[in-house]
Amino acid sequence: MKLIFLYGMPATGKLTVARELASITGYKLFHNHLAVDLLLSLFEFGSPPFVVAREEIWFSVFEQAARAQTPGLIFTFAPEATVRPSFIPEVIKKMQNLGADVDFFELTCPIIELKRRLGDSSRSQYQKLTSISLFEELHAAGSFEAISMPSPRLSIDTSTCTPARAALQIARSLEQA
DSSP states (O other): EEEEEEOOTTTTTEEEHHHHHHHHHEEEEEEEHHHHHHHHSSSSOOHHHHHHHHHHHHHHHHHHHHHOOOEEEEEEEEOOOSTTTTTTHHHHHHHHTTTTEEEEEEEEOOOHHHHHTTTOOOGGGTTOOOHHHHHHHHHOOOOGGGSOOOOEEEETTTTSSHHHHHHHHHHHHHHHT
16 A cells, blocks of 8 residues: 655645545545544544544554555645654554555645635635634744654645646656655
């Protein structure tokens, strides 16, 4: 199995690009907010039970997809301060033990564009960050740089291309692997 981490700050277009990539590759999509929104119905974001349960859900989905011999799984991920620093190394180790490959693709966008996108109506479908003031507070506190990510296979500025074009760049990069 190929586990693709599509990561970046809020509003970089992870879900939109992931949907396009799933359409191109036929890979399954596991959107981060499927777990996050479920847990927000029970726990406060970032609370110890939220953090533990969120990682358990993530690991369980990855493991079950690998055991089911799913060819590929696209996971949208926002590195931020409530994610334990051990999460990424544990994912890589566990997936390699299951015979799966993990690839990282980073989506970026200028801060001014991120702030504009925070208000997009599409973000309200899930409990995504929509407050510019909260974004500014979290950004100033370094919350989005709190965990170290492996070097991405490819980094794409989503303000310079369409989601379809970004997905195509990722798909082509995967073909060259």
